[in-house]
Amino acid sequence: MISFRYARANDVADAVRQIAGDPNAKFVAGGTNLIDLMKMDVERPTKVIDITRLPLKQVENTPGGGLRIGALVRNSDLAYHPQVEERYPVLASAIMAGASQQLRNMAPTGGNLLQRTRCCYFYDTATPCNKREPGSGCSAIDGQNRMHAILGASDACIATHPSDMCVALALLEAKVHVSSALGDRVIAFAEFHRLPGDTPERDANLNAGEIITAVELPPKGFATNYTYLKIRDRLSYAFALVSVAVGLELDGDTIKDGRFALGGVAHKPWRDPQAEAALRGQPANAATFAYAADVLLRDAKGYAHNTFKIDLARRCISRALMQAARGTPQSQSSKKIA
Amino acid sequence: MTTPEAVSVRLTVNGTRHSFMFDPRTTLLDLLREHLDLTGTKKGCDQGQCGSCTVLIDGRRVNSCLTFAVMYDGARITTIEGLAADGALHPLQQAFIDHDAFQCGYCTPGQICSAAGLIAEGRAKSADDIRELMSGNICRCGAYTNIVAAIQQVMERS
Numbered sequence: 001m002i003s004f005r006y007a008r009a010n011d012v013a014d015a016v017r018q019i020a021g022d023p024n025a026k027f028v029a030g031g032t033n034l035i036d037l038m039k040m041d042v043e044r045p046t047k048v049i050d051i052t053r054l055p056l057k058q059v060e061n062t063p064g065g066g067l068r069i070g071a072l073v074r075n076s077d078l079a080y081h082p083q084v085e086e087r088y089p090v091l092a093s094a095i096m097a098g099a100s101q102q103l104r105n106m107a108p109t110g111g112n113l114l115q116r117t118r119c120c121y122f123y124d125t126a127t128p129c130n131k132r133e134p135g136s137g138c139s140a141i142d143g144q145n146r147m148h149a150i151l152g153a154s155d156a157c158i159a160t161h162p163s164d165m166c167v168a169l170a171l172l173e174a175k176v177h178v179s180s181a182l183g184d185r186v187i188a189f190a191e192f193h194r195l196p197g198d199t200p201e202r203d204a205n206l207n208a209g210e211i212i213t214a215v216e217l218p219p220k221g222f223a224t225n226y227t228y229l230k231i232r233d234r235l236s237y238a239f240a241l242v243s244v245a246v247g248l249e250l251d252g253d254t255i256k257d258g259r260f261a262l263g264g265v266a267h268k269p270w271r272d273p274q275a276e277a278a279l280r281g282q283p284a285n286a287a288t289f290a291y292a293a294d295v296l297l298r299d300a301k302g303y304a305h306n307t308f309k310i311d312l313a314r315r316c317i318s319r320a321l322m323q324a325a326r327g328t329p330q331s332q333s334s335k336k337i338a
Numbered sequence: 339m340t341t342p343e344a345v346s347v348r349l350t351v352n353g354t355r356h357s358f359m360f361d362p363r364t365t366l367l368d369l370l371r372e373h374l375d376l377t378g379t380k381k382g383c384d385q386g387q388c389g390s391c392t393v394l395i396d397g398r399r400v401n402s403c404l405t406f407a408v409m410y411d412g413a414r415i416t417t418i419e420g421l422a423a424d425g426a427l428h429p430l431q432q433a434f435i436d437h438d439a440f441q442c443g444y445c446t447p448g449q450i451c452s453a454a455g456l457i458a459e460g461r462a463k464s465a466d467d468i469r470e471l472m473s474g475n476i477c478r479c480g481a482y483t484n485i486v487a488a489i490q491q492v493m494e495r496s
Contacts, residue, residue, distance in 0.1 A: 005346050006408055007361035028409070035365070035404050036385055048362070051411050080461070100474020101459070102452065103386060105398045106405070236473035333466045 001038045005047045011054060012179050012213060018049050020181045020209050027051045027211060029072055030107040033115040042116075042132055043127050056110075056213055059083065059332075065219035068177075071110030071212045075165065076101060078109060089219055089329065090226040090245055091168040096332040097230045098164035112214035113166060113176065113192065114204065117159035117267075118239055120144060130156045131200040138200075147239065150313065151297075152266040157200030158303065161193060161268050162239050168228060169215065170263040170269035171245040174331050177214040178206060184213075193268030199268070221284040222247025222259075227323040229316055229330045229337070230263070236335075240264030242313045244320035248284070255279045255288070260321065262296070265313055272296045284325040286318065293317035345408045351376070352420025358407075366410060367391045367402040369437040378418035378447045382476075389475035392455070393417050399455025401474070418447035421454065429495065430451060430454055433488035441479035449475045453489045457494060465490060 009015035009027075019025045028034050028046035038332055039045040056070035058171055059081050067083055079095035095104065115335055116122065121129045121139035128137035140158050148158040169189050176187040193204050206212070230243035245262035248258040258279035262270040275296035282288040293314045300310045319337065323330055328338040344359045349375060358373060369383075370376040382390035384403045391403040394416040403433070421428035430450045433439070440446040452475045462468045468486050477485065 001363050004362065005343055006406070028406070031406060031409065032386060032401070032404050035406065039384065048406070050406075052409055076459075100389065101456070101471050102392055102399050102401045102474045103404075105455075106400050236470055251437060296350075333464070333470045335466075 001041070002044050002046070004045055006050065007047060008050045009054060012056070012211065015049060015051050015054060015211055016179055016181050016209060019211070022047055023208060025049060030074070030103075030111045032103050032107045033111065037116060037123075040123055042123060048155055051211070062216060067217040069109050069217070071184075071197040071214055072108045075099070075104035075107045075109070075112060082337045087192050087223055088168075088172060089223055090171060090221075090247060091165070091217070093226075093228040094164045094168035094230075094243075094245055095331060097228055097240075097243070102303065109215050110163075112163055113169075113212060113215070114206070115161075115163055116203065118162045119148065119159040122159060130269045131159060131196075131203075131263050134199070134201045141162035141303065144305065147241070148303060149266050150300045150302055150306060150309045151262075151270050152195045152268070153301070154196045154198065154200070156198050157196035157267065159196065159200065159267060160264055161266070162204070163269075164230060164240065164243060164263055166193070166227070166322065167243055167261050167269045169217075170271055171247055171259050172217050172221065174218070175216040176212060177216060177249040178210045179208065180210040182209075186216075188267075190271065196267045199227050203267075220247075221323075222249070225250055225324045225327055227320050228332075229320040229323060229328040231312060231316055232288055242309055242316045244313075244316045246320045246324035248279075248321070248324045250284060250325065253284050255282055255325075258292075258321075260292070260296075260317060262313060262317070265300075265309065270296075279321075282323075289318040289321040289325075290314075292321065347408050347488045349407070349410065349412075350414045352415070352417060360407070362406060362408050363402055364407050366393065366395075366407040366415070367403040369407040370402065370415070376417050376419050379451075380444055380447060382444070382448075387476070388443045388448075389452060390446070390448040392452045392475065394451055394455055397455075397458055399452050416451070416454075418451055421450065428454070429492045430457075430488065433491045434485070436491065437484045437488040438481075439484040439488040440477075440481050445475060445477045445479075449477065449485055453485075453492070456489065457493060462489075462493065468493075 025047040056072040127139045174189045225248035232238040278292040380390035382388035386404040387400040
């Protein structure tokens with residue numbers, strides 16, 4: 001790890017003032033991803049601004065009936081928050097499906113959005129990686145790509161976004177509140193993370209000098225018919241091969257409204273309006289779900305080691321939609337898949 | 339390379355107050371082991387994957403390898419050395435002995451600190467819950483069955 005200057009910020013204005021104009025400065029809060037990457041020399045900030053003292057630790061009801069989550073609310077506190085457990089159980093479930101309790105006790109909401117890919121080449125500074133070093137090439141396309149993307153990838157990068165929490169936030173259509181020296185703005189969750197295209201070094205549409213201050217959940221929480229189903233190489237504490245978050249609104253056996261979002265398959269949490277349209281007004285049965293899965297995966301493309309993910313995703317989508325329709329969400333404790 | 343600017347930090351470790359000046363790159367894990375000679379907390383992977391460095395910061399279990407110690411200025415740290423009180427083993431330490439919940443013992447301090455955090459969280463109700471909520475602590479000897487039994491014993495008695 002290279003040397004850095006350590007500084008503390010007292011409030012948001014102080015934080016954005018301290019980071020303004022310094023491209024080599026980084027905010028640190030949980031540190032669970034940044035410190036790891038600094039040890040590997042993947043991240044090399046010369047100044048680290050500690051934002052853990054900022055007053056961004058509240059979970060508050062919004063006037064519109066939603067919930068505003070401060071950027072520094074720790075993952076475990078958020079998953080166990082009574083309002084989240086009751087009104088947004090798919091978010092609580094997705095958080096509990098990710099990482100370990102030690103990491104959830106450290107990692108804050110804002111940092112979860114900004115965690116970097118776990119592609120092994122991104123971590124290995126001895127290999128080319130366009131995300132780490134633009135223009136150097138992608139080692140994963142013809143390399144070890146079992147964990148990699150099957151949707152939305154480019155010739156420059158086939159990395160996946162590792163977060164579980166973000167898959168639920170995509171489903172819930174959260175909004176990301178950010179601040180900078182230029183003022184405040186709100187980013188729709190679908191617009192927050194980026195596809196790699198030819199600029200895979202940029203994970204998110206967050207500008208230099210901006211800080212995430214809060215994540216806002218709209219009122220609709222899908223608290224009755226939901227699930228978060230995550231398939232991974234071991235039963236706990238592993239990144240998703242494929243994960244599916246579902247929220248349904250049913251009228252008897254008919255789907256009034258349905259959403260589903262996938263993790264582990266793309267550079268961002270993956271939703272597809274066409275696939276969700278295939279649910280609306282249809283009977284909540286296996287045929288509908290299989291068709292919606294096929295629609296979502298119509299352009300899926302596998303590489304040497306991950307083509308299995310296409311079929312795995314198809315089955316996960318069908319299973320997750322059925323779990324949600326039946327009101328039997330996946331338990332993150334007992335690993336039996338309902 | 340720039341010269342690191344030393345930072346000053348105060349921490350209460352196992353009930354004793356300390357003041358330090360150190361390089362801001364110092365992790366809490368290295369501070370405990372190298373500056374305080376509290377070598378009960380182990381460095382396994384140093385990447386947050388194995389859990390052997392688990393300690394309690396203000397009562398919450400965390401991976402001390404993924405922290406800059408300076409970020410926890412003013413905090414109260416509890417390590418495996420701080421669990422026993424008045425010459426008596428902590429109930430979890432006794433339960434790990436009762437259930438033969440270790441073999442080589444390298445992961446054990448982290449397992450026990452993590453279990454202390456788990457019990458304080460009050461969320462685990464079943465063996466399944468314990469297994470899930472202890473998944474951040476890897477045991478390569480495979481003592482998991484006995485680790486779960488040891489934690490269950492303490493949960494039932496507390």
